[in-house]
Amino acid sequence: MPQSLQPWFLVIQRLGIALLTLVIVSFAVFFATELLPGDVAEILLGQAATPEAVAGLREAMGLNEPAISRFVGWLLGLAQGDLGNSYVNNMDVAELISGRLSNSLKLAGLTTLVSVPIALSLGIGAAMWRGSLFDRIVTVLTISVISVPEFMVATLAVLIFAVWLDWLPALSYGVDVSSLSAMLKAYAMPVIALSFVISAQMIRMTRAAVIETINTPYVEMALLKGASRKRMVLGHALPNALGPIANAVALSLSYLVGGVIIVETIFSYPGVAKLMVDAVSTRDLPLIQSCAMIFCVSYLSLITLADVIALLSNPRLR
């Protein structure tokens, strides 16, 4: 194989692994929800569960087929965009999810826009003035945010911005998004809370990546030649740390998936995660399975993206 094609071969291999992982994940999601004790048809019928009715419904839902063939059918339907019908209100799951998904993506997108620039500048700054008061404050803050649960970061943000300072509404439902300022206000609390969670990881990893490059001989050489600290970091270290930093950003964004679940619940934000948490309480399995797959797919794509970036940016990994 020509030398130049080798990295792309590795990328394709990585994508193949991601696809294989996705199949195993869907297997896990499907059979975890199949573990439900008791009969689905019986639960659905409730009081009206006569033996005949249960048998009829089982037949109609295809529950008499072996689990593995139902799994294959479900997976094929999923691949074609057919997510099945909700157990609770018999609505099309795809329809239930579509509106919610755009809401969640808006939240995630805004959070990314806010947190990436802030986190990168704080992380690079902390690495540049390593050991300074600024660095120590950033380190202590990020460690504290990482070591407390996401819901606590969110509740603290509510306490500070909505209760004490009274700048922003604490909840975001029933928002009118007619004007820009109203929209900003509605999204502010969830985005701020989520940004804290994501940024902490990103700052730590960015700082580590830059410091690792600063410790290399060629950056030391730049220092010995008399380059200023700023020039040494921004001109010599940073271009070489871009790969690891991009990797760190993609990896940190995968924390969005967990963070979104908590933040949407706290702020009653009408997104996929809220839909899924509600579906868990009503045990609406098709809905849970579909939402779970959406989260797994986004999580996997971000992790794979991080891997691919690391692979392409670092010749030693090829």
Place this chain on the structure above:
Amino acid sequence: MMADSSSTTTTIKGPSWSFNWVGRIGLGIILFWALVALVGPWFSPYPPGEIVDWDFFGPMTGDYWMGTDYLGRDIFSRILMGARYTVGIALAAVTLACTLGVILGMVAAVAGGWFDMILSRLLDAFNGIPSLLFGLVVVAAVGSSIPVLVLTLTAIYMPGAYRFARALAVNVNTMDFVTVARARGESTPYLILREIFPNILGPVLADLGLRFVFIVLVLSGLSFLGLGVQPPNADWGALVRENIEGLSLGAPAVIFPSIAIASLTISVNMFIDNLPTKIRDRSE
């Protein structure tokens, strides 16, 4: 990070069992919560499930040291009891996850071949599921109870422990003393227990601590969503959930459980960042 400053001193003094003060404080708080989880409930001033005050979200008073919750139950007693759930469940899960993961990781590293490949691929796939999501799905399917929580958390964090231990064991496995032992004709269990395990113990212990923190966080997250420990019992995450309405009143009922969680997780992090060099540098 904090490890930086200590590593410069170790080159002069060599590995030792001593800690710096940050590590000591961390260890102190960990031991304190472990003690509370063990004997705390015996010292609780009121039964944790009993309504003792007609005033809900009561302030801190001499009778109710940490105020009362949304039903008028004593928060101090409930935190003492909650320590048992949070620390107990997390400890059980982390022990199971790390024991299983480390054993499988060492076996995979020594055995190699198809066993290693299939196991690694499979467990890597499990890493592709976000942890909180996995908890949600399982709890949705089988309902929430303490054994289910322990097993779910174990399943979430076992693959990571496996990956970590396997990577370490693969390195040790190629070292000369292991080759010599193999040439002597030692059995595989001997290789794993006597040659590899002692040499990966330090990093594995540090990893166990980190994993404990993650488990505490996910457990509190699940409880906060109402899917963890079920009422009338409550771990710290559930205590925050129950009393979240008191937040706008600044009620101590929601602040103290939060402080309890934060103090536990932060102190474990402090302890791990400052482990005695004797443990940390064993493998280097």
